[in-house]
Amino acid sequence: MIASVIFILLCIMSFLFAVHVTTLPFFLGFVLVLFITYRSRAIFLLAFVVGLLFDIMTLHPIGLTSLMLLIVLFLASLYQRKFELRTYPFVFFASFFGTYAISFCCIANRSFSSKVSFRRSMPSVVIG
Amino acid sequence: MQKRSSLVPIFLSYAFICILFLFLSFGSRLSFLYGLSEILLHPLQASSYAVLTSYHGGESQDTLKKENTQLRLQLAKLNEMKKEDAALRDQYQTTTVPANKLVPAAILSARTFIPGVSIADTLVIDKGSSDQIKKGAAVVYKDMLLGLVTSVTPHASVVTLVTSNSSSLTAATTKTNAVGIVKGQGRGIMTYELVLLADSLESGDMVVTKGNTDDAGHGLPPGLVIGKLASVHKRASNLFQNAELQTVVDITKLTTVFVLQP
Numbered sequence: 001m002i003a004s005v006i007f008i009l010l011c012i013m014s015f016l017f018a019v020h021v022t023t024l025p026f027f028l029g030f031v032l033v034l035f036i037t038y039r040s041r042a043i044f045l046l047a048f049v050v051g052l053l054f055d056i057m058t059l060h061p062i063g064l065t066s067l068m069l070l071i072v073l074f075l076a077s078l079y080q081r082k083f084e085l086r087t088y089p090f091v092f093f094a095s096f097f098g099t100y101a102i103s104f105c106c107i108a109n110r111s112f113s114s115k116v117s118f119r120r121s122m123p124s125v126v127i128g
Numbered sequence: 129m130q131k132r133s134s135l136v137p138i139f140l141s142y143a144f145i146c147i148l149f150l151f152l153s154f155g156s157r158l159s160f161l162y163g164l165s166e167i168l169l170h171p172l173q174a175s176s177y178a179v180l181t182s183y184h185g186g187e188s189q190d191t192l193k194k195e196n197t198q199l200r201l202q203l204a205k206l207n208e209m210k211k212e213d214a215a216l217r218d219q220y221q222t223t224t225v226p227a228n229k230l231v232p233a234a235i236l237s238a239r240t241f242i243p244g245v246s247i248a249d250t251l252v253i254d255k256g257s258s259d260q261i262k263k264g265a266a267v268v269y270k271d272m273l274l275g276l277v278t279s280v281t282p283h284a285s286v287v288t289l290v291t292s293n294s295s296s297l298t299a300a301t302t303k304t305n306a307v308g309i310v311k312g313q314g315r316g317i318m319t320y321e322l323v324l325l326a327d328s329l330e331s332g333d334m335v336v337t338k339g340n341t342d343d344a345g346h347g348l349p350p351g352l353v354i355g356k357l358a359s360v361h362k363r364a365s366n367l368f369q370n371a372e373l374q375t376v377v378d379i380t381k382l383t384t385v386f387v388l389q390p
Contacts, residue, residue, distance in 0.1 A: 020177045020237045041138050048142045052149070056165045057173060058237065059252060059279055059286050062158055063149030070146065074139040 007034075015050060019057045027054070028069060028098050035073050036091065039080070047073055065102065072098035163258070163282030170254055170283065173236045215384040218270055230268075230386040231255055236284065238379065247316030248379060249292035251275070255387060256283045266348050266388040272377045273337055273352035274385055287385070290354055291316050291375060298338040299354055304328040310335060310354050310373060318355055318373035329360045329371050346390050 014026040027050050035043040051066025076094050152158045216232060233253035240248045255261050257280050265277040267287045275289035288295055295312035299320070306327035308320045320335055335357060339350025355373040362369040 016176050019173070019239075021239060023239045041135060044135070044138050044142055048146070051146075053169075056162060057169060057252075058239075059162070059281055059284055061150055061153040062161065063146035063153060067143060067146035067150065070139055070142050074135065077135050077139075 011046075011050075015054070019054060025065075025099055025102050028072065028102065029095050031069055032072065032076065032094055032098060033091065035076060036094075039077070044070060044073060068098075068102045072101065159257075159282055162284070163256075166256070166281065166283035170236070174234060174254065177236055211382075212384045215269070215382070229389050231259055231261065231389060233259075233261075233267075233285075233385055233387055235383055235385060247291060249289055249312075249314055250278075251287040251289065251379070251385070253285050253287055253385060253387070254283065256281050256285050258282050259387075260389060261285050261387055262346065262389075264346060265390075266352065267385050268352060268388055269377055269382060269385050271351075271353050273348075273354050274377065274379065274382075276348070277387065285387075289379065291318055297348060297354075298340060299335045300338050301329065301357065302334045302336055303330060304333065307338060308335075308368075308370075316375060318375065320357065320371040320373050322368050323370065325362065325364070325366070325369055327369075329357060329362070329369060331357050331360060331371075333357045334376075335373060341390070349388065 010030060011027075014030045018024070018026040031043060031047045031050065034046070047069035048066045051064075051069045052062060054060070054065045055062045072094065076090075079090070149158065212232070212234070233255040236252040236254050238248040238251050251267075251274075253267070261277060261280055263277055263280055267274045267277060273290060275287045275292070275295065277285045278288040279286040290297070290310065290312055291314065292312045293314040295310075297310055298307065299310045300307045304327060306323050306329055308323035308327075311319050311321055313319060320329070323329060333356070335354045337348050337350055337352040337354060339348060341347035341349060353376060355375050358372040358374045360369065360371045
């Protein structure tokens with residue numbers, strides 16, 4: 001019960017922070033860690049819904065963030081047989097490349113400069 | 129643990145829906161969805177932005193700890209109303225910009241790279257095409273140009289600030305009338321470039337918009353303050369001189385801005 005409440009609060013907080021305060025994709029790290037911990041298909045639904053809401057609230061093209069989150073989660077799932085996912089190095093690399101991929105799409109959308117992409121990927125590693 | 133094979137169809141089905149949404153979104157066929165969701169989400173968005181920015185705005189931590197969530201929300205709303213009231217009074221006393229052409233808009237989000245350290249490059253405001261806001265409209269506060277509307281949905285718009293690295297506009301200095309280009313460098317930095325060596329640039333001189341409006345009045349009016357010259361770089365061997373430009377408005381303190389209509 002307590003774990004569920006903490007999970008919901010963290011989910012809402014990370015989402016609101018990403019929408020209003022920071023350009024760092026907080027929820028990417030959150031969704032990734034959730035997937036690595038539970039490896040449930042429900043996390044895909046969560047990523048889909050969170051991505052759609054994020055795009056609507058930040059006026060990005062609808063579906064872009066959802067697609068990127070789903071791709072990151074799917075790639076993480078592909079590696080679960082070859083690597084131990086519940087390790088710091090995996091979370092570090094997945095957070096870094098996930099953020100970089102999302103930033104890359106935002107460049108196509110003219111939201112960020114290419115210099116920013118690398119810089120914003122670094123703190124994501126720490127968040128992850 | 130889920131098997132990989134069971135995740136593939138789930139991933140593919142969600143990805144298909146996302147691509148469908150993207151396709152429709154780029155074709156501007158989802159404006160009704162933006163409109164509907166904006167009507168539903170704006171109150172939540174405005175409240176959460178007010179709470180997050182009031183906390184971030186530096187109120188003492190001791191006071192914040194004493195307040196419960198409900199009180200904090202009420203206080204943030206009250207502060208927001210006071211700021212809006214003050215902003216409206218200030219704005220309508222400003223003489224350069226005609227008051228009948230201004231549409232007040234609340235800031236819904238101003239995301240930065242590191243909150244409190246870096247400065248936002250874009251804003252989301254709560255006025256859109258249903259309020260006759262059009263792409264390219266100037267967004268001001270008092271006599272100061274904040275940015276231009278770059279994307280519009282039925283009930284919200286994205287404003288790209290003049291400090292953004294995608295921003296570039298013609299300007300002139302007030303004292304010496306030296307014409308140049310103001311280019312945003314991101315992170316709150318601007319440069320004043322392509323000024324002829326023959327022209328004179330002085331530190332502290334204000335830079336204003338040169339103006340670029342069409343017959344219908346769309347575009348950027350002249351005389352809006354962009355910033356103040358901080359330092360001038362002039363070399364006899366160069367074709368042009370340039371300068372660093374300082375913003376005169378702290379975007380983090382604003383909750384209401386004004387969109388200029390033709």
